[in-house]
Amino acid sequence: MTVSSVMNGFDRDMRQRIIGTRAEIRIEGTSGTPINNYPLLVEKLARLPYVKAFSPVVRNELMLVKDEALAATVSFGIDLKQHQKVSPVLLPLFTDNLPSAKNQWLQGLVNGNPTPASFDQNGIILGAALAQSLDANVGDTIQLISPLASQPTPLGMLPKTKKMRVDAIFIAGMPDYDRLYSYIPLSAGQFFSGYENQIDQVELKADNPNQLKKITARLRKDLPDYKVEDWSAFDTNLYGAMKFEKALMLTILCLMFIIAAFNMSGNIFRTIVQKRRLIGILKTIGYRNEDLVQLFLRQGLSLAIAGILCGILLSLILLQLQANFGFIHFPVGDQPDLVLPVFIKLSDYLLIPLAALLITFLSILLPARQAGKIDPIPLIREIT
Numbered sequence: 001m002t003v004s005s006v007m008n009g010f011d012r013d014m015r016q017r018i019i020g021t022r023a024e025i026r027i028e029g030t031s032g033t034p035i036n037n038y039p040l041l042v043e044k045l046a047r048l049p050y051v052k053a054f055s056p057v058v059r060n061e062l063m064l065v066k067d068e069a070l071a072a073t074v075s076f077g078i079d080l081k082q083h084q085k086v087s088p089v090l091l092p093l094f095t096d097n098l099p100s101a102k103n104q105w106l107q108g109l110v111n112g113n114p115t116p117a118s119f120d121q122n123g124i125i126l127g128a129a130l131a132q133s134l135d136a137n138v139g140d141t142i143q144l145i146s147p148l149a150s151q152p153t154p155l156g157m158l159p160k161t162k163k164m165r166v167d168a169i170f171i172a173g174m175p176d177y178d179r180l181y182s183y184i185p186l187s188a189g190q191f192f193s194g195y196e197n198q199i200d201q202v203e204l205k206a207d208n209p210n211q212l213k214k215i216t217a218r219l220r221k222d223l224p225d226y227k228v229e230d231w232s233a234f235d236t237n238l239y240g241a242m243k244f245e246k247a248l249m250l251t252i253l254c255l256m257f258i259i260a261a262f263n264m265s266g267n268i269f270r271t272i273v274q275k276r277r278l279i280g281i282l283k284t285i286g287y288r289n290e291d292l293v294q295l296f297l298r299q300g301l302s303l304a305i306a307g308i309l310c311g312i313l314l315s316l317i318l319l320q321l322q323a324n325f326g327f328i329h330f331p332v333g334d335q336p337d338l339v340l341p342v343f344i345k346l347s348d349y350l351l352i353p354l355a356a357l358l359i360t361f362l363s364i365l366l367p368a369r370q371a372g373k374i375d376p377i378p379l380i381r382e383i384t
Contacts, residue, residue: 002315003253004348007246009341014242015231017173020107021089021181022234023055023203024212025219028227034198041202041226048222050215053085054204058189064126064182066134066142073130073182075144077189081116086205089172090125090183112138112168120185123167129179131169140166144184146192160192257356261363268296268367289369296368297361304360308353319344 027045029035038056045054058077063070084090093108114123124144126136136142146160164184172178190196206215216230232239272279279292287295319342322328326339 001311001348001352002318003249004352005315005319005342005344006340007249008343008345008348011242011246012343013338013341014238017107018234018238019209019231021087021172021174021177022231023086024206024209024231025204025216026229026234027202027204027219027223028200028229030225030227034193034195034200035202035226036198038197038199038202041223044223045202045204048219050207050218052205052207053082054202055079055082055086056186056199057083057201057203058186058193058195058198059200060189060192061147062192063145063147064130064134064142065145066136066140069134069136071130071133072180073126074180075124075182075184075189075192077184077186077192079116079186080114080119080183083183083203086203089170090168093171106171107173109168109170112166114167119167120187122162122164122188123185124164125168125170125183126166127178127181128169128171129175130182131166133179136166138166138168142166144188144192162188162191164188254355257359261359264300264360265363265367268300268364269370272367272370293365293368297364300360300364300368301357304357308356312349312353316344 045051060075062075092113144162212230219228328340
């Protein structure tokens, strides 16, 4: 149960980091085509009661240049006011949000606090690692360049360029995001994509973050002409690795349970061999085979229940100590040390003890039935 709670903690931790930067749900055009009628889409979303906030986005892969420094970036053209309602990574990070045992990572603007009006005037918000690689600070001017020559000029086709002012620096809690992502005004994103009034996607925040799968399914039904994905599709490799790791860990734990069950069966078989004369006496005074099976089951299950209760108590103590004091932590790249996350699910504390009881019952049943097959007559003759 401790291991399962730690895996749940990692799952929730990574989910919140991804959602905090990439939103909860994404809506795109079918086959990756731009969304042409996005004001109509936004109007539909505004009428849906389970949609809390939404923001149009244009995505570009661009180059950043400052002096002699060069870096690649995935740049998101956004409406800052709308996007702050969807992604907390663009909200100022205050000192009371510093990492603790319960709040384990930094996520937000660590330098600068742009207004929508100033941001729309060629502002850019950089990830912390990206800004460090460029040696860029708030107020610096950098050049944003398209890697493709798509702008016609008298000298031929040249890459599109734009001078941007660094308005803020954010930290996402994910090293890859900090090293790669940047945010620019929606109009600048449309300029680099060659759009007039199109966008690439709409990112939204759901009314209930605990029911994203259901809300995604409802959106697919309400918006059949669009492709709708929840956060698990944003980084499929990472999400798949998390799921595989959790399944593998639980499989290993189940194998440990089975090994313990074999050990229990062996102990009961040994007890039967040692106590076979007493078993013979019990059968001579009227014990039936069913009575002997129940006797061993009561003995084994009472021991199992005592062990399960001790395990529950010990795991709760360990998990509460870690959740409140964060004794165990480890480094994550250039991020602050991560406190080992834990998240206790009631379902784990119901299913795992039930599974342990079931395995105990099956491991006791076979040797208990063997005890019922003992013939008391030869044993009585040995005694006499």
